Amino acid sequence: MSKILPVIFFGSDNFSIHFLKEFLKKYKPLLVLTLSPKPQGRGLKMISNPVFLFCIREKINVIELKNWQDFKKKISLLKPQAGIIASFGKIIPQEIINLFPKGIINVHPSLLPKYRGPNPIRETILNNENETGTTIFIIDDKVDHGPIICKEKINLSGKETYLELEEKLAKLGGQLINSIIEKFLKNQLDLETQNDLLATYTKKLSKQDGKLNLDDDYLTWDKKIRALNPWPGTYIYICSKKTSPENSNHQSNYKMLKIFKVEKIKQGDLPKEILKTDIGEFFEFKNELGLRLKDSFVFLKEVQLEGKKKMSGKEFLNGFRKLIFKR
């Protein structure tokens, strides 16, 4: 049986859900607060937050944040001791923080003070770090800045994708919280101030950051593909005109081709003609779609053309062979 703790949980995405799954093995929060649905997706439909749906399914008290005033009333009813945040997506006003006698603690997927800010997991992969971890700290008035309760390191193999690492770090966060929360509520923990001199910051990413260049090397592609999927996505542009595109390179002649998975080919396995392929050119080998990069040859294993479904490189080749080898 889970023990009910006098805490309120704040979360709004998959990281929060992975965390919650771990947390719920031992405890239950008084309440989960998530963000209210906003118009999104195709047709701007209202779609409930995944955390909201998760809590309904797990039969946990959950409310959507309408405004902070309403939430204050909720707090005065429930009288929580502390708050726990895992990827909430909104800054909590100081006024609200003050209503929690023990404060609010945050689960952050990096080894603070490194990788503060909104994208620690993605940037960790992009920078090819060989270690990362999860940090539990108490929030204050600056982003990811408060005193640290505990942190735990994990080693990276260089093969992790965003989704894998997100799940792993969230789970670790749950385990850490489970091991300290009761002591925390009894004020039995020592805190460690962050050394701001060692701090690094991550920035918001945009679609633009997912662009892959045909003349980049394999490592760059690999890092981006692992770090930037499913969002913001990694892609190249290919010419979509069937007949001689030479007379015009107008933008409408190009379509975005998302690239989800590539696989490096040993050069020794390739025949001579293919080794002569120019950088950035496609080729066909053993019924698979290949692409020559700056320093290597890869198979495109999983791709998606604008407006089409995600498909294997092989399937893409079946239909778009003429488009790709028009020359």
Add this chain to the structure above:
RNA sequence: CGCGGGGUGGUGGAGUAGGACCACGCGGGUCUCAUAAGCCCGAGACGCAGGUGCAAAUCCUGCCCCCGCAA
């Protein structure tokens, strides 16, 4: 009513009114020392419902489904 693309054999595509085509896969045959090879033969499809036309995959109307962008 945010913008846009699309539903064609098992898979991915071409095809804007009159023989449904291509690639891969599948079945059979054949060639080779051999092949994720070649050659021959074959099965199998136009999302649903109406409408216009001598004739509809193609034009019109309604519905269902899939997807990209933007946020």
